[in-house]
Amino acid sequence: MEVSFSKEIEQLRLGAGATFHGEGILAITKALLQSGVSYVGGYQGAPVSHLLDVMVQAKALMSELGVHVEACSNEASAAAMLGASIHYPLRGAVTWKSIVGTNVASDALSNLSSPGVVGGALIVVGEDYGEGASVIQERTHAYALKSSMVLLDPRPDLAVMVRMVEEGFRISEASNMPAILELRIRACHVRGSFECKDNLAPHHSTRHRFAEPAAFDYAKLAHPPVTFRHEKLKSAERIPAARRYIEQQGLNEVFEGRIADVGVIVQGGLYNSLIRALQQFGLADAFGVSALSLLVLNVTCPLVPEAVAAFCVGKRGVLVLEEGQPEYIEQEIATLLRRRDVQTPLHGKDLLPSAGEYSIEVLAEGLIPFVQRYVAETPTSPVAQWLADNRARRAAVPAQFERPLPARPPGFCIGCPERPVFSALKLAQQQVGRVHISADIGCHAFGTFEPFSSGHSILGYGMSLASSAGVSPMMQRRTLSIMGDGGFWHNGLITGVQSALLNGDDSVLLIFKNGYTSATGTQEIISTPNDAAREAAADKLTSLTDTNQTIETTLKGLGVAWLRTVHTYRVAEMRSTLIEAFTSPFDGLKVVIAEGECQLERQRRIRPWLAGLLQRGERVERVRYGVDEDVCNGDHACIRLSGCPTLTVKDNPDPLKVDPVATVIDGCVGCGLCGENAHAATLCPSFYRAEIVTNPKWHERLLDAVRGRVIRALERA
Numbered sequence: 001m002e003v004s005f006s007k008e009i010e011q012l013r014l015g016a017g018a019t020f021h022g023e024g025i026l027a028i029t030k031a032l033l034q035s036g037v038s039y040v041g042g043y044q045g046a047p048v049s050h051l052l053d054v055m056v057q058a059k060a061l062m063s064e065l066g067v068h069v070e071a072c073s074n075e076a077s078a079a080a081m082l083g084a085s086i087h088y089p090l091r092g093a094v095t096w097k098s099i100v101g102t103n104v105a106s107d108a109l110s111n112l113s114s115p116g117v118v119g120g121a122l123i124v125v126g127e128d129y130g131e132g133a134s135v136i137q138e139r140t141h142a143y144a145l146k147s148s149m150v151l152l153d154p155r156p157d158l159a160v161m162v163r164m165v166e167e168g169f170r171i172s173e174a175s176n177m178p179a180i181l182e183l184r185i186r187a188c189h190v191r192g193s194f195e196c197k198d199n200l201a202p203h204h205s206t207r208h209r210f211a212e213p214a215a216f217d218y219a220k221l222a223h224p225p226v227t228f229r230h231e232k233l234k235s236a237e238r239i240p241a242a243r244r245y246i247e248q249q250g251l252n253e254v255f256e257g258r259i260a261d262v263g264v265i266v267q268g269g270l271y272n273s274l275i276r277a278l279q280q281f282g283l284a285d286a287f288g289v290s291a292l293s294l295l296v297l298n299v300t301c302p303l304v305p306e307a308v309a310a311f312c313v314g315k316r317g318v319l320v321l322e323e324g325q326p327e328y329i330e331q332e333i334a335t336l337l338r339r340r341d342v343q344t345p346l347h348g349k350d351l352l353p354s355a356g357e358y359s360i361e362v363l364a365e366g367l368i369p370f371v372q373r374y375v376a377e378t379p380t381s382p383v384a385q386w387l388a389d390n391r392a393r394r395a396a397v398p399a400q401f402e403r404p405l406p407a408r409p410p411g412f413c414i415g416c417p418e419r420p421v422f423s424a425l426k427l428a429q430q431q432v433g434r435v436h437i438s439a440d441i442g443c444h445a446f447g448t449f450e451p452f453s454s455g456h457s458i459l460g461y462g463m464s465l466a467s468s469a470g471v472s473p474m475m476q477r478r479t480l481s482i483m484g485d486g487g488f489w490h491n492g493l494i495t496g497v498q499s500a501l502l503n504g505d506d507s508v509l510l511i512f513k514n515g516y517t518s519a520t521g522t523q524e525i526i527s528t529p530n531d532a533a534r535e536a537a538a539d540k541l542t543s544l545t546d547t548n549q550t551i552e553t554t555l556k557g558l559g560v561a562w563l564r565t566v567h568t569y570r571v572a573e574m575r576s577t578l579i580e581a582f583t584s585p586f587d588g589l590k591v592v593i594a595e596g597e598c599q600l601e602r603q604r605r606i607r608p609w610l611a612g613l614l615q616r617g618e619r620v621e622r623v624r625y626g627v628d629e630d631v632c633n634g635d636h637a638c639i640r641l642s643g644c645p646t647l648t649v650k651d652n653p654d655p656l657k658v659d660p661v662a663t664v665i666d667g668c669v670g671c672g673l674c675g676e677n678a679h680a681a682t683l684c685p686s687f688y689r690a691e692i693v694t695n696p697k698w699h700e701r702l703l704d705a706v707r708g709r710v711i712r713a714l715e716r717a
């Protein structure tokens with residue numbers, strides 16, 4: 001990963017008396033260091049990638065403090081890392097994207113939660129739910145409930161978020177329960193400030209190591225018969241201890257309102273949106289002071305029944321705001337009120353939607369009937385009008401256009417080395433027929449969108465080959481599984497390749513070897529080109545992925561007998577290799593490695609080198625492709641085969657033709673796919689390749705001058 005986080009790392013060094021300004025996720029990172037964390041690990045994924053990326057690059061600071069940082073191979077290995085806190089008084093933090101990462105980590109989390117921890121164990125999850133989310137929509141809350149873990153959901157205010165990190169370690173130690181800190185996308189990116197403390201070097205660290213391992217203690221194993229005792233400890237001791245800590249330290253916040261007998265219980269993470277929604281009713285002022293009484297749950301699991309009941313007693317009505325389904329918190333509150341015979345009317349999912357993000361507008365909509373019933377003196381029609389106006393404004397935008405605006409799904413970067421493989425796959429299927437395609441998580445999942453529409457299912461990160469095991473024997477044609485190198489190392493090697501070899505599966509696996517886990521921010525993996533390769537190739541424009549052969553040697557070592565490596569930009573060769581894989585008499589797993597360095601990383605590598613050449617006045621050549629509009633026949637086959645955003649259409653300059661012609665706009669990086677596709681698919685000969693030379697040599701200037709004269713002479717003739 002060549003993105004530099006040097007500014008962020010400086011922020012991590014701030015000490016007592018200094019004020020931190022910045023994003024929520026970086027504040028969390030700083031809070032870990034202020035808490036005396038001994039080890040940090042995780043697996044990247046939005047919206048928490050930043051935490052690990054910054055830690056990985058802050059090697060010098062981590063070494064000074066004695067903090068160990070591990071870039072884990074997946075979330076399961078990150079969760080297992082917390083096992084260090086079972087025996088030892090070590091504070092540890094790991095991070096990943098949830099729900100998917102928590103699913104992967106769940107086995108280790110169960111085995112961690114059963115014996116419990118003595119050192120504070122904190123899991124920072126990016127709750128990727130709602131608008132802008134990139135994964136299946138489920139809640140982490142279920143894991144906290146089933147494994148008896150503390151779940152913190154801090155109010156999106158940097159000072160509160162930082163405090164909850166520190167309290168997360170303490171409550172974990174007080175209750176022996178691992179703690180999860182849940183951060184929604186907006187909380188990760190909320191900006192603000194907080195007063196810093198000095199970073200705390202942990203007592204035990206890479207600088208101060210234990211002389212001896214812990215004594216053997218069977219009770220620390222997650223293994224019967226002691227697991228039966230663990231189960232009882234959870235309800236008898238750990239959860240009560242956590243509840244005591246929540247109360248003693250005031251982790252949840254009560255804001256008494258002017259209208260004291262109407263209350264809202266809200267997940268901490270939704271607080272800011274709630275205040276904004278209340279402002280629409282005039283029920284909160286510009287400084288965020290609510291007229292209704294609020295119970296803000298910075299800890300949503302476990303709830304403290306006495307405290308919740310005390311908040312509800314004497315209120316005419318209480319609304320629970322809980323995002324997503326099922327409504328775990330609301331059900332628990334209903335039960336605890338019923339058991340205490342508290343008769344306060346309780347609302348929640350009866351007024352608000354079960355699914356989807358609780359944005360300000362969604363909250364405002366749900367608040368209307370609640371306010372009408374319990375705060376009747378407050379007019380709700382202005383809010384209803386505001387919502388209606390918003391809807392009308394949105395509806396009016398497409399109406400401005402003659403035709404509906406085309407959808408703009410995310411897609412491959414311009415010049416992405418993965419796009420050509422999908423062109424080749426499209427061409428290969430024209431010959432062998434359509435095949436069942438098991439897709440996967442990663443940039444290559446963009447191949448499921450137009451113009452490729454390649455992929456029948458996605459079962460999880462690195463799971464494509466495993467997910468084809470049931471389909472493959474039912475198909476006359478071989479199935480294709482697509483996986484990136486990130487997915488291969490995350491899970492695919494074991495769950496897919498090993499299983500396919502064991503069972504003698506006769507299918508095709510296509511591995512994109514672009515050198516990084518690109519979709520999560522181009523983090524490094526074991527098959528990333530190393531620094532020596534980068535140094536050696538600093539002045540070369542070629543792909544670097546072939547310098548690292550770890551995937552190939554691993555597959556051969558495992559027993560893969562049919563293995564081909566093809567550079568992604570050789571479309572015709574890729575097409576014929578795929579056809580060979582689909583039709584070969586070889587009975588067994590066939591692996592095609594599509595090799596081509598992630599364009600983002602390549603650009604980061606070569607841009608400074610090109611800038612240096614230009615600064616020194618040296619020759620630099622850039623390649624661009626274009627379409628000769630007089631030759632283009634307007635059938636757009638090139639666009640259907642490429643999908644590159646810079647290959648688009650424009651009005652036909654010929655007044656006698658109505659079909660728009662293809663055109664290449666600014667932004668083309670000259671990746672060469674246009675030429676490769678034209679050749680492989682025998683498209684019309686309208687593409688041309690232009691070399692733009694800066695600081696040309698004398699003979700190039702001379703040649704250019706001669707060419708110019710000849711062209712002008714021909715034009716005059």
Ligand code: SF4
Binds near residue numbers: 412416519
């Ligand atoms: S990040 Fe890299 S691999 Fe992903 S779409 Fe962009 S160029 Fe392709």
Ligand code: SF4
Binds near residue numbers: 644671674
């Ligand atoms: S050569 Fe073609 S595919 Fe490549 S960047 Fe340019 S327009 Fe896009």
